[in-house]
Amino acid sequence: MTEGTGGTAKEAAPASGTVHWIGAGLSTGSGLAALCDTADRVRLWHRTEERAADALAALGLTGRAEPRAYTLAALAADLAPGDVVVSMLPAPEHAPLLATAIERRAHFACSSYVSDAVLDQVPAAEAEGLTVLTEAGLDPGIDHLFAHSLIARAERAVGVDTAATYTLTSYCGGIPAVPNDFKYRFSWAPAGVLNALRAPARYIEDGAETTAARPWEATRPHVIDGETFEAYPNRDSVPFLRQYALPAAWKPRTFVRGTLRLDGWRTAWAPVFAELERGDDERIAALARELAATYPTTEADRDRVVLAVSL
Known part of the structure; x- marks a missing residue:
């Protein structure tokens, strides 16, 4: 869902076709594979590029997504307007990741419960025509x-x-x-x-x-x-x-x-x-x-x- 505030929002930012999947822990699997089937470009960000590549290999997705070494600064440098950031990081890390996404005019999604720190940023996202999608898993979702x-x-x-x-x-x-x-x-x-x-x-x-x-x-x-x-x-x-x-x-x-x-x-x-x-x-x-x-x-x-x- 898009969290709204009732204020004036820009027209929705058009999707670029690039999805950045952040994290490759135990919950990464079929969702990443589905994005590899549908998105124009998928980048998997993990602690090191080697570990990202290993995760892709383990999932049978080598060559279908690009491995990247994750830091918030490295991600920010790679984000473009209309990209989509999918966070599989622990819940406390969603808010700074969302702030970076908004700054770079990228959409944001995660499966975690919405937090006050995330909710507080929704007006800024809405003003940029960006979607913030939370609670988009099985439970919650x-x-x-x-x-x-x-x-x-x-x-x-x-x-x-x-x-x-x-x-x-x-x-x-x-x-x-x-x-x-x-x-x-x-x-x-x-x-x-x-x-x-x-x-x-x-x-x-x-x-x-x-x-x-x-x-x-x-x-x-x-x-x-x-x-x-x-x-x-x-x-x-x-x-x-x-x-x-x-x-x-x-x-x-x-x-x-x-x-x-x-x-x-x-x-x-x-x-x-x-x-x-x-x-x-x-x-x-x-x-x-x-x-x-x-x-x-x-x-x-x-x-x-x-x-x-x-x-």
Whole structure:
């Protein structure tokens, strides 16, 4: 989506046909391949040109994208008006990357939740006719589309002025197709997985706002097509009540966006939770590296993704 402010915007900057994909971690794969099929030019930026080239080779994309050594200054020098910057970097790095994109009149996209630091730059992007696209992944992203579809169908069936209570749950998770003893394999940044668990979760339960300081302690069974998973709230669900624009006559009984894990996950991760409770940043960073080495997603593994949105 383009984040708008209601101000005066220039006509949309025409696309140049060049896409700059920034980062080549565990989440880089089919998306980059799809761009190689459709864009005129694709450049993959990684820590070194050699590592970018190795990433392209591993994905079977050698010769279909140009490897580049990433620094913000090097990217800025290469950007041209109408280029598109796709950020696969950690969320804190999106804002400076967006600032550079706006300065060079390039469009920007990422799959992460929109942050205040990104949102604050939208007026400047809009003034230049640029698109800022966030939350453009599976979760967040496709889950939003499912929620809006369900709400539209419910409005037609129930009526927007009819008093009603509702439960809306939106759960998503990447899990190993073949369960292991840890009930998980790391298919994206391990530090990100652990740090997400350290953030309190806010949601609606029994009609009232609830906060779980330790999200895993709010884990509940969740059955999908006869299969039992474990689900826990993630981040702050409450602002999405407004974003989803549910009718004012409807009152939420439960409203939660969260994460799905295999049944038995909470028990298997008990030692991890103990470390998170102690809150030693250096130890948690080391633990992330240890777990990634012990439970990686390899070429022999199949990563199963489950998304379930219910109203």
